[in-house]
Amino acid sequence: MPSTSIDTFFACTILLAAALMSTAFLTSTMQTTLSSTQDINKESYLKGIADNILTNTGNPTNWGLSNNVPMDFGLAANSSIENYEVDPDKICRLNPQNDYSLSYFDLENSAKLINIGLGITVSQIMSINIQQSGRSTIGNNENLNFTILTSIDSKPVSATLQCYIVANNYLGFLNNATTSDIGLGFINTQIPIGASGNSNLIVFARSSFDSRITSYTIYNIANSSQESTPNNDLLDLSPLNYRLTLSTNSSDLTVQGCFIFSYNYEDQSIINIQNIQNSSQIQLPRLIDNSPFVIIVYGVENGLFFQEWTAYPQIPLNAGSNFSGSEQNVFSYIVTINGILCKLDISLGDVPP
Amino acid sequence: MNFLKNNKGVARVIEAFLASILLMSCLSLVPVPPSNMKNPTENLVSTANNILLSLDTNGHLATIVDGRNWTTLKECVESALPLTTWFNLTVFDQGMNTLNPFPISNAGPLNDKVISVDYICVSQNSNYTIYVLRLQLSELGST
Numbered sequence: 001m002p003s004t005s006i007d008t009f010f011a012c013t014i015l016l017a018a019a020l021m022s023t024a025f026l027t028s029t030m031q032t033t034l035s036s037t038q039d040i041n042k043e044s045y046l047k048g049i050a051d052n053i054l055t056n057t058g059n060p061t062n063w064g065l066s067n068n069v070p071m072d073f074g075l076a077a078n079s080s081i082e083n084y085e086v087d088p089d090k091i092c093r094l095n096p097q098n099d100y101s102l103s104y105f106d107l108e109n110s111a112k113l114i115n116i117g118l119g120i121t122v123s124q125i126m127s128i129n130i131q132q133s134g135r136s137t138i139g140n141n142e143n144l145n146f147t148i149l150t151s152i153d154s155k156p157v158s159a160t161l162q163c164y165i166v167a168n169n170y171l172g173f174l175n176n177a178t179t180s181d182i183g184l185g186f187i188n189t190q191i192p193i194g195a196s197g198n199s200n201l202i203v204f205a206r207s208s209f210d211s212r213i214t215s216y217t218i219y220n221i222a223n224s225s226q227e228s229t230p231n232n233d234l235l236d237l238s239p240l241n242y243r244l245t246l247s248t249n250s251s252d253l254t255v256q257g258c259f260i261f262s263y264n265y266e267d268q269s270i271i272n273i274q275n276i277q278n279s280s281q282i283q284l285p286r287l288i289d290n291s292p293f294v295i296i297v298y299g300v301e302n303g304l305f306f307q308e309w310t311a312y313p314q315i316p317l318n319a320g321s322n323f324s325g326s327e328q329n330v331f332s333y334i335v336t337i338n339g340i341l342c343k344l345d346i347s348l349g350d351v352p353p
Numbered sequence: 354m355n356f357l358k359n360n361k362g363v364a365r366v367i368e369a370f371l372a373s374i375l376l377m378s379c380l381s382l383v384p385v386p387p388s389n390m391k392n393p394t395e396n397l398v399s400t401a402n403n404i405l406l407s408l409d410t411n412g413h414l415a416t417i418v419d420g421r422n423w424t425t426l427k428e429c430v431e432s433a434l435p436l437t438t439w440f441n442l443t444v445f446d447q448g449m450n451t452l453n454p455f456p457i458s459n460a461g462p463l464n465d466k467v468i469s470v471d472y473i474c475v476s477q478n479s480n481y482t483i484y485v486l487r488l489q490l491s492e493l494g495s496t
Contacts, residue, residue, distance in 0.1 A: 011369035018373035022380050047399065083406040125432060152432045209428040212413070332400070334407040334433045341407065341433070 042351050043329065046116075050331040050346040053111065053120075054084065064089030065241045067100040073110035075120075075344075084335045086344065088313035091337060092240055094120055095314040097230065099238040099245055107320055117349030119320035119328070122313075124215040124292075125341050126159065127151050128205050130226050132219075133186075141190040144221065148177075148185040150205045152213070156183025159205040162263050165221075166296050167191055167199035168305040171259075171268075179205070196221050198305055202294050204263040212341045214263050214291045218309055229317075230310050234301055237310040244282040244295060244310075246273070253306075255299040258282050260312075263291035273299075284312070290339035313337055323347060394468050397438075397490045401470040404433045405488060412477040418444055418452070418484050419476050427457045430488070434459075437493040445485040452484070467491045 056074030063070035064087045077087040092098050094107075102110070111118055127150070134145035150159040158181050163174035170191055179185035191199060199221045207213040218227045230237070234253060238245040246255060255273040259266065265287045273280050287293065292315065298307040315337070327350040335344045408414055408429055417426045430442055442457040469489045476482040 007363065007365050011365040014366070014369045014373055018376050022376055025380055044395065047396070051399075082410045084403060085410070153436050155431075155436065157428070157432070207428075207432070209425045210413075210432070212410070213432060332435075333403050336407060336410050 045351065046329050046348045047331055049111075049113070049116075049348060053346055054086070054333055054335070054344070057087075058090070058110070064091075064093055069102065069106045070110045072112070073107065082336060084333060086335045086337045086342075088338045089240055091122055091313045091315060091317070092238075094122075094319040095317040096319065097232065097236070097238075097310070098240070098314060099236060099247060100240055101319075104320055113348075115352040117321040117323055117326065117328075117347070119318070119323060119345075119347035121316075121318050121345040121347070122337075123316045123343050123345075125152055125213050125334075125343055126157065126205055126207055126215040128203055128215055128217040130201070130203060130217060130219045132221075132224055137193065138190065140193055142193050142196050143188070143190050144196075144201075146187045146189075146201065146219070148179060148187060148203060148205075150179045150183045150185070150207075150215075152207070156181070158183065158208045159185075160208065161185060161187070162204040162206075163187055163189070164202040164261050164266060165189060165191055165199060166202065166259060166298070166307060167195035167221075168197065168298075170195045170199070171266075173266075191221075198222055198307060200296065200307060200309060202261055202296075202309075204261070204291060204294075206263055206291075210341070211290050212336070212339060214340050216292050216294055216311065218294070227309075230308065232308050232310070234306050235297060235308045237295065237297060237308055239284065239295060239310060239312040239314065242284045242286055242312075244284055244297070246280045246282065246297065250301055253299060253301045255280075255297055257298055258284075259296040259298075260284055260287065261294045261296070262287045262289040264289045292338070292340060315342060321347070321349065323349060326350065394466065397468045397492060398470060400434075400438075401468065401488045401490050402472075404430065405470065405472040405486065408433060409472075409474055412474065414486065415474040415476040415482075415484055418474075418486075419478060419482070421452075423453050423455065423457055426453075427459075430457070431459055434490075439491045439493075441489040443487045443489075445487065447483045447485075449485065462489075462491045464491055464493075 053075060055076050057076045057078050058070045058074030059072035061078045075086045075090050077085045093100055093102055095101055129149040131147045133147045136143045150157055159179050161177040165172035172189055174187050174189055177185055177187050201219040201221055204216050220227055234248060234250055236247045257271055258269045267285045293312040294309060295312060296307050296309045329348045331346045333344045335342055430440055434440055439460055439462050444452040446452055467489050469487060472486045474484050
């Protein structure tokens with residue numbers, strides 16, 4: 001073979017390698033460009049869906065008041081003149097702990113989302129953290145000390161506190177407590193010995209700079225633990241349209257009364273409902289207060305005092321898909337629910353190809 | 354001897370090398386887009402509008418500006434934004450004169466991609482004073 005042929009073959013190999021490399025480079029570059037464009041389009045598309053869910057009332061517009069599945073899903077308050085105002089009853093119907101909650105299937109169908117995952121999270125803007133710092137006995141009373149920390153997005157903020165203690169035949173108030181600029185506050189209270197067995201501390205915190213930022217939390221004194229969501233072991237509580245539906249599996253349970261608390265107000269209804277049926281309902285007073293409401297129902301089960309709680313609207317809540325192991329696109333909003341500011345996240349999954 | 358005198362093949366190899374270098378140089382000029390090119394600007398504008406509209410329910414923002422409570426105004430905006438978002442709020446009167454005597458901001462801007470949204474609110478007092486609120490946002494990590 002002549003040497004020129006070998007050299008030509010060698011040169012052609014180099015040229016071919018360079019051409020192949022450049023083709024591969026161009027392909028990957030174009031692919032990245034195309035997928036980036038698709039990302040932008042997808043994000044705009046999903047953002048449009050999230051905006052629509054939040055700003056649309058749905059059909060019927062007052063679907064939150066009934067136990068029917070809406071034809072169109074939307075969270076905006078009916079006939080609201082404010083932007084980003086969400087209906088508290090529609091929020092309640094998203095909470096899986098509510099007897100009238102929408103199933104995931106109903107949620108997807110009414111939102112007209114085909115093969116796109118949907119998740120909704122509603123949380124309070126201000127977090128309250130309670131820690132029991134001391135417990136001692138003085139005479140016939142138990143002395144309890146608590147440390148309270150208020151923060152927004154992990155940043156400590158000052159707040160004014162309103163605290164209530166509900167125990168067996170005992171209701172206590174703690175007014176005028178505050179947390180400092182570093183978000184730290186202390187409360188000290190006494191409850192009769194024997195009453196602390198099944199008692200709850202309810203803490204409302206209102207930020208010093210905006211009364212619409214009002215949060216609540218519950219501290220179970222018997223278990224020494226903070227509860228962000230109710231357990232409802234004995235009694236299921238489902239608030240909707242200022243009516244509380246009670247349901248239980250216990251055959252020997254008597255409901256004796258019901259408290260409703262807000263930041264500024266407290267109301268007690270003495271009732272006596274024995275052998276609760278699923279349709280047992282309690283009418284709740286319409287307190288006018290920029291505050292979440294905490295409802296406590298108490299009574300006797302097998303001769304022992306019990307109390308169960310829920311909130312109205314039922315926040316914090318997580319509804320819909322948890323997006324475990326799949327793509328999640330989160331869109332965050334600040335919304336108004338019953339006069340209080342809350343954070344609402346709408347999560348949407350990947351768009352099917 | 355004939356083999357050693359034949360230099361045509363070497364010239365072809367050199368030509369091929371030069372052609373390859375030219376080809377690769379041209380390709381290096383093709384701009385490479387970032388692998389995860391999102392659209393932070395659009396989201397930030399939407400966030401700014403959402404925050405201003407939500408905070409202004411019942412004319413709340415204008416009431417704060419009426420009272421010249423700049424610290425309260427700062428805390429309000431700060432509470433509605435995540436810690437990773439920088440903001441700067443400027444309040445103007447009808448004649449676009451700045452009213453806040455010091456910057457209402459949480460830090461220096463995190464990067465040079467800053468969005469700006471103007472929002473008009475009206476005081477609910479008898480004068481119906483008009484204010485223009487300019488909210489600038491920038492997000493940590495946006496490129």
